[in-house]
Amino acid sequence: MKLPERITNLMDSFSKVPGIGEKSALRHVLSLTKWTAEELGDFSNALNDLAELKKCKQCGVFADEDICDVCSDIHRKESTEICVVESITDYMAIERSGQYRGLYHVLGGVLNPLLGVGPAELNIDKLKKRVTELGVTSIILAIGPSVEGDATCSYIKSTLPENVMVDRIGFGIPMGGNLDYLDTMTISKALENKTKM
Amino acid sequence: MKLPERITNLMDSFSKVPGIGEKSALRHVLSLTKWTAEELGDFSNALNDLAELKKCKQCGVFADEDICDVCSDIHRKESTEICVVESITDYMAIERSGQYRGLYHVLGGVLNPLLGVGPAELNIDKLKKRVTELGVTSIILAIGPSVEGDATCSYIKSTLPENVMVDRIGFGIPMGGNLDYLDTMTISKALENKTKM
Structure with a gap:
């Protein structure tokens, strides 16, 4: 037909x-x-x-204007904390939690030499520049656990000034998670990341 | 966010x-x-x-031009058989089967007095006109089995000239159907419509 x-x-x-x-x-x-x-x-x-959607010139998040809502937010733009994420969807997931009130930085991927993604392909130089310009004291690397993610975090830590505190987001059992159904890697990480109560 | x-x-x-x-x-x-x-x-x-999609001026099927592909098909436009369907999706289902080579007519619904759908709301006058103009000898009512569908079929039959042969599409067990899982109405209809083998 x-x-x-x-x-x-x-x-x-x-x-x-x-x-x-x-x-x-x-x-x-x-x-x-x-x-x-x-x-x-x-x-x-x-x-x-x-087609005319812009990316924030500071952090790389989608925006209607040149600077996104977070970077121009009067309560947040003076923050000295940057949360580094792989993609805009990860930024959205963190914003939805409502727990974080600092700035963001979108990398646009993780280091992956096999796919030709080196430091130059990621938004890392801009991150270094922002850290210096804004006097950032704390970086949270909200990058998922994978070989590539781990390498990217190590690289970023090595490239930042030593006085900047670099943390990585916590790994462990998700809320409502059943230990019985979780993979061994997650269980190992959860044991490693045990906290005093 | x-x-x-x-x-x-x-x-x-x-x-x-x-x-x-x-x-x-x-x-x-x-x-x-x-x-x-x-x-x-x-x-x-x-x-x-x-927004500029047209409906065929003859049968009511979607078309790029004033007359649809079926109505302008050199092998089909001389046909004296019209298949009456409720909607354009029903027309598409029949065309996909590849079994029918005659003309179509889209009613645009079935009679439903409770919803205010009377004969004037359906494309029935045009059907009568086409039957006379094209010298149609056979009508297939491919309208689903429901109270409204049955009423619509009876109404159309009563309104057409007596020399036109009016058939209704066959009801029974679908191909690959399992008698165990079929409703009693379908089984009754299938027994009623038994064919000699």
Whole structure:
């Protein structure tokens, strides 16, 4: 069966989104045929606007302006603490917890020589610059536990001035986690990171 | 956490699509941030184009032009058989089977007095006109089994000229169906519709 081009073109775009297959794309397009021209126009404009989404010139987080909400927040911009994350989604996860009130820095990945990701490919120089300029005294490396993550943390620690306190986010049993179902690595880390009570 | 407007606006549009919740919308938008301006432009244009999607002036199926592919198909347009369906998705399901080579007619619903859907709300007058104009000899009512569907079929049969053969699509056990798991109505219908072998 040949579908009209107006339908197949839109299906093509929807199918390019990870998690949307051809069947879902068709289902979405058919439901969109019931939208008014105005609603479709809003969707269309929102897509075009996304192309102009900026990244904060300071920390690298998505922003409408040149500087993001966190970096321009009057209560946070004087902070001397930077939380280093791998990606913007990690930044969002930490912000959701509401526990952290300092600044952020998005690396854009972790060191991975096999994939050609060296220190130059990551946002590390800018981090060093910010540490000096803002007089940062504490860095929290919120980078996941993996060979590449560990190497990235070691590299960052070695590259920062010695008077900066560098911490790594804690590893252990997650809240509600059942010891019975957790992997041995997590259990080992949890024993290593035991805290006095 | 406050997300940039360019992200929330697009999330709003995505969340309006049935089957896409707020979490999926965010996931889609974040993956779209990796698209080039050109790819986003294509998606955006495809959405705007959808507003201009037409319905075939003959049968009511979606089409790029005034007349759809089936109605303008040189091998099908002379057909004297019309398959009446409730919606465009039903038309698509029948076309996918590849078993039917005649014309279609989309009703746009079934009679439902409680919801205010009477004969005038459905595309029935146009069907009568086509039957006369095209010299149609056979009508297949591919309308699902329900009280409303049954009433619609009876109404259409009563409104068509007597010399037109009116059939309804067959009901029974689906291919690969397990009798053990089927409802009693389907089993009853299947016994009623037994065929000589």
